Amino acid sequence: MPWCTTSDACPAMEKENRDLMTNFYPVFLNLTGRRCVIIGGGQIAEGKITKLLDSGAKIIVISPDATQGIRRFAKRGDIEFNLRKYQAGDLQGAFLAIAATNDREVNQEIFEEAEKLGVLLNAVDDVPRCSFIAPSIVESGPVTIAISTGGASPALARKLRETLSGSQDLDWTGATSVLSKARQVIKDRQVTVAPQRWQCCMTSELLSLAKSGREGQAVKLLLNGLLGKDSNGKCSNIAECVDSGCQVKNQTAQALVKSKDSQRTEDWITQAAGD
Numbered sequence: 001m002p003w004c005t006t007s008d009a010c011p012a013m014e015k016e017n018r019d020l021m022t023n024f025y026p027v028f029l030n031l032t033g034r035r036c037v038i039i040g041g042g043q044i045a046e047g048k049i050t051k052l053l054d055s056g057a058k059i060i061v062i063s064p065d066a067t068q069g070i071r072r073f074a075k076r077g078d079i080e081f082n083l084r085k086y087q088a089g090d091l092q093g094a095f096l097a098i099a100a101t102n103d104r105e106v107n108q109e110i111f112e113e114a115e116k117l118g119v120l121l122n123a124v125d126d127v128p129r130c131s132f133i134a135p136s137i138v139e140s141g142p143v144t145i146a147i148s149t150g151g152a153s154p155a156l157a158r159k160l161r162e163t164l165s166g167s168q169d170l171d172w173t174g175a176t177s178v179l180s181k182a183r184q185v186i187k188d189r190q191v192t193v194a195p196q197r198w199q200c201c202m203t204s205e206l207l208s209l210a211k212s213g214r215e216g217q218a219v220k221l222l223l224n225g226l227l228g229k230d231s232n233g234k235c236s237n238i239a240e241c242v243d244s245g246c247q248v249k250n251q252t253a254q255a256l257v258k259s260k261d262s263q264r265t266e267d268w269i270t271q272a273a274g275d
Contacts, residue, residue, distance in 0.1 A: 024133055024150055029120075032056035035093050037119075039086045039110055040100030041066030044124055048098050048134075049073055057096075062086055086110060091119050096132075099123040127151035136161040140173040172202070175210035178218040185223060193226050201225035 036052055038045050041063030049070065052059050059079040061070060066081065074081035086106055091097050091113050099110045099121065111129040114121035123129040127150075135146035136157035145164060147157045164170070179202075186193055201222055209218035 024148065026135070026146060026148065028144075028146075029055075029096070031096065033058060034095040035060065037062065037091055037094045037097045038100060039063065039090070039097065039106070040124075041070055042100060043067060045098070045100040046070050046073075048100060049079060053078060060094075062090055088113060091117055094119045096120045097122075099126070099129070138164045138170075140170045142176050143170070143173040171211070172207060175202070175207055175218065178206070178210045178215055178222060181215075181219050182222045182226065186226065191227060197226055 031052065032055070034057055036057040036059050038048055038052075038059065038061045041061065045061065045063065046067050046069045049059055049061065053073075059073075060082065061074070061079050062082045062084065063070075064083065064085050066074075066083070070079070070081065073079045086101075086109070088109070091110070094117070097110065097114055097119050099107045101107060101110075101124075104126065107123045107126050107129050111121060111123060113119075114131065121129070121131045122134055127133065130151070133148060133151055135148040136154070137147070138145040138161050147160050147164070149157050179198075203225075206218055206221055209215075209221060
């Protein structure tokens with residue numbers, strides 16, 4: 001096949017790439033206490049261990065050699081380390097496995113065992129032998145953003161991660177606690193609020209209060225917008241929201257709240273703001 005620099009110049013290559021692509025389902029896994037096996041002892045394996053430890057996984061590493069970092073994990077008791085090569089049966093009882101080797105034949109053996117046992121497998125840089133892939137992530141406080149190109153271009157995923165990491169939109173992670181408290185009040189009272197209304201009420205004023213530590217005021221402002229006296233006439237279309245708040249789309253708009261007792265709503269808001 002001739003060397004190609006664009007898919008237009010090489011349609012056969014484009015078709016081959018399409019055929020190899022897998023449509024992965026994006027998901028976050030609860031690995032707390034679950035057995036996760038890593039085959040390999042290099043820098044990539046060490047990086048995987050760090051993230052898995054953060055997830056509360058029970059980690060077993062199998063490799064004939066290992067980085068100093070992996071050895072330190074083992075010495076501290078953070079992981080179980082088996083100083084040997086992979087062998088059939090190593091995935092028994094595992095929920096998830098990572099093949100961080102540079103040996104495709106070994107990866108194939110691991111893949112076959114994982115498929116047989118129903119173990120989720122990520123084979124690093126070997127997408128055809130993956131039942132899941134690890135996305136590039138952006139973390140800010142309690143917020144995690146996952147980015148994936150389905151294995152097509154890790155470089156693009158990294159570029160997007162670096163771009164998002166510097167985005168001012170991540171400032172909103174500073175309002176996570178406020179939003180969580182308001183959501184809990186609404187769930188506890190079994191009130192229905194349209195999803196667009198949340199977007200309309202997430203204003204620059206709310207963000208400023210949250211970031212300056214005035215959480216009680218921020219919660220009260222948000223709940224007033226969602227449930228209280230300020231909720232009537234809010235725009236029902238997110239496209240009409242502006243930085244300073246919501247535009248009144250329709251003067252006869254109905255409040256998106258199912259409550260017969262407005263005084264009780266005020267009590268909810270006051271109580272939540274004081275929590």
